[in-house]
Amino acid sequence: MIERAFEIRLAIPDNEAYTALATLQRLGVGCDGIARADIHVFGVEDDVDAGELEAQLKTIATIFNPNKHRMRTREEPRPKAGEVWISSTEVPPVHERVTIGGVQLRGVRTAWRATSWRLLDGAGKDVAQPILDQAVETLLCNPAFQRAIKA
């Protein structure tokens, strides 16, 4: 079994990201912008093609609306430098089959979700890691039931 990750980003203004930015700035976290995306990670059988799975995901109305979302397959099922994924601490169970929004995903055995956060400076570049860590600690992650996955 291998893991494949997909990123779903809003193509319209992201109110949740804006609220998080305003809150972080109030808390004194040094950032000028924020980028957020939903991450879906699937444990799939070896013969499942990423393109085929992406096409299936694009049919699930509960997670993807082509009028307001953009989806892409991530190269790796883990965050890049400057990015943090916030996810549940629970270990995703292995299923005979995984169904999301009424759509059964072929060859998928596990599924878990995360929220990807990137904090940006005035030039639109990723902030330094200590600033991202401060954001995780103050707002983005509640360690009682969430984990922060870093690059």
Place this chain on the structure above:
Amino acid sequence: MKPKIVVYVFPGTNSEDETKRALEACELDVALVRSDDKTSTAKNADGFVLPGGFAHEDRVRAGAVAAHDRAMDVVVEAAEKGKPVLGICNGAQVLLESGLVPGTSKARRPSAAFAPNIPGGRFRCVHTYVRLMIDPSRSPLLSALPKAAVIPAWVAHGEGRLAAALDELARIERDHLAFAYSAADGDVNPDAVPNGSALGAAGLINEAGNVLAIMPHPERDAWAFMHRYDLIAARTSQEALRPSGGIALFQSFAKAFA
């Protein structure tokens, strides 16, 4: 003079009116105050209630943004001075995210959470009962309740499962578990828990006993017409409008100011 209670209204709060009505029925002077209010109403309040809803649309995480709202600066300061604070449902989530309950961590650093329900984070809307798990004398907010009091309420949440590290759960069980889900006769058992909550927890209290966070809504079972059996039994409108079991929690809250 009646004690002044502020019921905070965040963007997305939706239970402020029924909460106000229940508090007013207990002879409290209640003001609905928007979280961006610039007047001194909140600073002069004798106590606070954070009602249910979806403060700040549950953005980032239920209660997380509201916990850092300027309005909560006033609530945190009041709680530290010993003023009574009650959070219901989303208000309870805000209190946990703000660290006021269970209160074992630094302010604004949560040590526990009302996390997505099990299974699947599904929204549950069911009638329930909660049983008082601590001695009433432990808290001025609960001191007017009898020992092991059973209070009816309505569960209406997608994130009400108590979650914390094992050592924190042990602390909560020992010192902070105010209410657990139960059957109507007060029997605390796993079947009564609607959301997979650790310890069957429905409500937590801080060390000083002046801050209570409760997930199900007692204000939605404050009158007979809101109670699933009493409405059927009521034969007149007067019977339907008599107080129901949920009002007991607000009556006890009011006694904290006596």
